[in-house]
Amino acid sequence: MQHLASRPPHPVPESWALTDEQRDLYAASQRFARDRLVPLLSTPASDEVWQETVRLAATLELGTMILPAHLGGMAIDRHDLALVVGALAAGPLERAAELTLSAPALMTMRAHDALDSLAVHDIQDYFDGTSSIAWTVPDSKSAALWRLRSKAVTRGQTLWSSTDGQKLALIAQPDSQGKCVATLGTLCLERVGIDEVGAIASLITLEQHDQHSVCPVQTWLTEIGLYLCALSIGAMQHGVQFALDYGKTRQAFKKPLMAHQLVATRLADMLIATHGSHLFLRSVASARAPLPVSLVRQLVRHVAATSADVNRELVQFCGGHGYVEGLPPASRFQTNHWFAWLLMRIDSALAPFTTSAHS
Helix, strand or coil: CCCCCCCCCCCCCCCCCCCHHHHHHHHHHHHHHHHHHHHHHCCCCCHHHHHHHHHHHHCCCHHHHHCCHHHCCCCCCHHHHHHHHHHHCCCCHHHHHHHHCCHHHHHHHHHCCCHHHCCCCCHHHHCCCCCCEEEEEECCCCCEEEEEEECCCCCCEEEEECCCCCCEEEEECCCCCCEEEEEECCEEEEEEEHHHHHCCCCCEEECCCCCCCCCHHHHHHHHHHHHHHHHHHHHHHHHHHHHHHHHHHCEECCEEHHHCHHHHHHHHHHHHHHHHHHHHHHHHHCCCCCCCHHHHHHHHHHHHHHHHHHHHHHHHHHHHHHHCCCCHHHHHCCCHHHHHHHHHHHHHHHHHHHHHHHC
């Protein structure tokens, strides 16, 4: 099991305590996840049930949270958004991702004053199943992009970065899609050529740096990285809690699993690694802008590795039960590795910005 070896970012928050407003946001997301998403671990949702879940998810008003104050929103920051996203990861990870897929793009566009230019003007449409913005990660080894998009949305859009890494373009979802490498629920992870998306007329182009002189592509990759970290850490937290409950109810050699020293040690190891990752994310997400690229890369590498380690430990701890498709533990372990894989792609894509920051 890999322990937290990275040094914490500086400066760390003065207090880890949540404000009343933060607790309310987190509690509302927890209630929704408990009522609508956790049951999907044992019983896959029908189309009708999922449509109702999406409708109820819209009442969380993520769109209003993201909108800046002058447009009537809450201007939620990265830290608080990570709390909300992590809470939703209590159920199937891909379902939480589907409900919040547009968040990184909208946070990026807010940072670069581009929300007014959206083709779909009601920001709530991006969270109620009407539309969504697929996000892309450049493939550092070829002229291609990795795109995560929703197959359930007909009015989808894609945000992608230019080959020079200096500007972003928002395009309508093309009729011809790329090669689907993995299906994650109703999400598709696919590989598309840059020439293919580059041939589509842009709805919006983001070139202007933000108030901290950060280019749109760097903001974009940072937002995706923090978002994926929040999802992965949320899944780890809920997975470890499941393992703790599992260890109390299952027996080996006529006593609960938790009563065996080796089992207790492994659970403690997972708990410490998960909590350390959670604090690392909170520290980075609450740091003052501009956020150092090296720090973001350090975080995404750490979370990717820790997520893979914890996921493997959870499967081993739950034994054969964890491998049986359709049973609750199995649903927790089927897609986590793809999100860890995407985190490593983010790390590679951010490498040029680390170099430019040091030059």
